[in-house]
Amino acid sequence: MKILIVNSNEELAKAGYNWIVEILRTQSTPVLGMATGSSPMGIYKLMRENHLDVSHTVTVNLDEYINVPANHENSYHCFMKKQLFDHISFKKIFLPNGMAENLQEECLRYEQVLDEYPVDLQILGIGENGHIGFNEPGTSFSSRTHVIQLTESTRHANRRFFNHEHDVPTHAITMGIASIMKAKRIMLLAMGTAKASAVRQLLEGPITEKCPATILREHPDVLIITDQQALSLCSEESLYEHQQVFSISNLLSNSRMG
Numbered sequence: 001m002k003i004l005i006v007n008s009n010e011e012l013a014k015a016g017y018n019w020i021v022e023i024l025r026t027q028s029t030p031v032l033g034m035a036t037g038s039s040p041m042g043i044y045k046l047m048r049e050n051h052l053d054v055s056h057t058v059t060v061n062l063d064e065y066i067n068v069p070a071n072h073e074n075s076y077h078c079f080m081k082k083q084l085f086d087h088i089s090f091k092k093i094f095l096p097n098g099m100a101e102n103l104q105e106e107c108l109r110y111e112q113v114l115d116e117y118p119v120d121l122q123i124l125g126i127g128e129n130g131h132i133g134f135n136e137p138g139t140s141f142s143s144r145t146h147v148i149q150l151t152e153s154t155r156h157a158n159r160r161f162f163n164h165e166h167d168v169p170t171h172a173i174t175m176g177i178a179s180i181m182k183a184k185r186i187m188l189l190a191m192g193t194a195k196a197s198a199v200r201q202l203l204e205g206p207i208t209e210k211c212p213a214t215i216l217r218e219h220p221d222v223l224i225i226t227d228q229q230a231l232s233l234c235s236e237e238s239l240y241e242h243q244q245v246f247s248i249s250n251l252l253s254n255s256r257m258g
């Protein structure tokens with residue numbers, strides 16, 4: 001894994017955006033794996049503001065709440081529309097349908113989408129409990145797209161987007177961990193002290209289903225974009241012995257990140 005330490009959300013956005021631009025420039029039909037949450041919002045803002053040409057680009061989203069209609073303001077469909085899809089026109093967009101009558105069939109359909117459009121670059125946030133997508137602690141590393149019951153800590157962390165605690169959905173449909181691991185490259189975004197414990201486990205803890213993000217240590221091409229606050233519980237040794245650490249200027253002068 002490589003780590004890029006940034007000083008602000010603006011720097012994170014610039015670095016993430018530049019990497020996306022590079023992928024879009026060098027591939028004929030790039031597939032971007034999209035995440036929701038606050039972490040990627042700065043990247044999406046730059047994509048909108050720069051009117052990035054994404055007419056050749058396919059997107060597949062990580063997850064969606066169950067029983068929240070696509071046009072409801074709290075759905076991830078709506079989030080993506082507001083952030084990106086209403087502003088720039090992609091070739092194709094895919095999100096799981098949390099309103100599907102038959103959710104098991106919907107999971108299979110989504111896996112077929114992923115087979116047809118293998119992800120070139122997956123954007124990931126990280127939950128405070130180490131979840132990726134909505135793969136909560138305990139999810140099997142071999143999981144494919146599936147329905148998951150959200151933990152109370154995740155519901156609490158996502159409470160800020162809803163009017164009342166009881167409005168926060170209890171279930172979601174999410175790409176599985178094995179589905180995520182198939183992406184060719186992964187960019188994980190983790191900022192602030194709230195993520196410090198998850199980031200420490202990700203970098204230093206055992207690779208365990210108890211902390212789903214730890215599996216990323218087995219992926220050949222992961223860049224973590226993070227800040228000092230999120231790294232505050234990590235030891236210097238783990239940062240410098242096991243990972244390559246970049247500064248923003250390194251990344252921007254070598255945006256391909258080979």
Ligand SMILES: N[C@@H]1[C@@H](O)[C@H](O)[C@@H](COP(=O)(O)O)O[C@@H]1O
Nearest residue numbers: 036037038039125126127133134
């Ligand atoms: N399903 C999403 C995740 O994909 C996201 O990574 C996480 C962190 O969100 P944030 O970036 O707001 O911290 O929130 C939700 O649980």
